[in-house]
Amino acid sequence: MDRKKEVVSLIIGFLGIMLGLVGVVMFNQYILMSLPVLVRMIMMIITYWAIVIVPVIIMICDKKPLSEYGFCREHVLRQILTGVVLGLAMSAVFTVTFHLLGFGEYFDSGKRYSYLWQYIYEFAYCIIAVGFAEELAFRGFLYKKFRTVFGTETAAVIGSSVLFGLFHILGGNIGQIFMTGFFGVLWCLCRMKIKDCSTLSLIIMHGVYDALITVWSNVL
Numbered sequence: 001m002d003r004k005k006e007v008v009s010l011i012i013g014f015l016g017i018m019l020g021l022v023g024v025v026m027f028n029q030y031i032l033m034s035l036p037v038l039v040r041m042i043m044m045i046i047t048y049w050a051i052v053i054v055p056v057i058i059m060i061c062d063k064k065p066l067s068e069y070g071f072c073r074e075h076v077l078r079q080i081l082t083g084v085v086l087g088l089a090m091s092a093v094f095t096v097t098f099h100l101l102g103f104g105e106y107f108d109s110g111k112r113y114s115y116l117w118q119y120i121y122e123f124a125y126c127i128i129a130v131g132f133a134e135e136l137a138f139r140g141f142l143y144k145k146f147r148t149v150f151g152t153e154t155a156a157v158i159g160s161s162v163l164f165g166l167f168h169i170l171g172g173n174i175g176q177i178f179m180t181g182f183f184g185v186l187w188c189l190c191r192m193k194i195k196d197c198s199t200l201s202l203i204i205m206h207g208v209y210d211a212l213i214t215v216w217s218n219v220l
Helices: 002-030 037-062 076-100 116-150 153-167 174-193 199-219
Strands: none
Touching (some): 002 116, 076 199, 116 153, 116 174, 174 199
16 A cells, blocks of 8 residues: 555656646746846746756655655755755766767757856756756655656666656757666766765756856856
């Protein structure tokens, strides 16, 4: 019975994530650009959290401690530093390298900025909105659910990463789906194998990596 309940909550959680994503896309398409710039900046962050509304409700109902989802109260500064270092390393290995090899178009956010405050906001948005929501949803909630249902870390890594790839189906092509799925596996392994790498670390790493895509797109 418990396993069946976990399967149902996994399915409902992922459907909630996808429904939240559809809501974000529709809001951005039909409402966002009509708002004043400051309000737009705030709403971009708040509305992205819609993808974790259903998972968070399920997490609250489950009454499990945050440690079950990869969070840790110890060595918080180390966790943050680990996230920053991993984000910089990933950016160097993937984004910078591909730009220098002439494949930068595949790692281009499409955003062109002229002012420092725009880059600062990009980091804030990528960490507080994208990094937080996606890592909590996939390397937190779904990872935990797959591990509980199937009983192995391998199933948790593969399951959460496949769904992470599919999550990008609305805004990307087949190549991006496979790439984000690969990143999902890589980030799961980081949390499993690297000391002081928690879900908080992955939030920071994810945000830093995404934000630097825009930086390098404007610089290189």
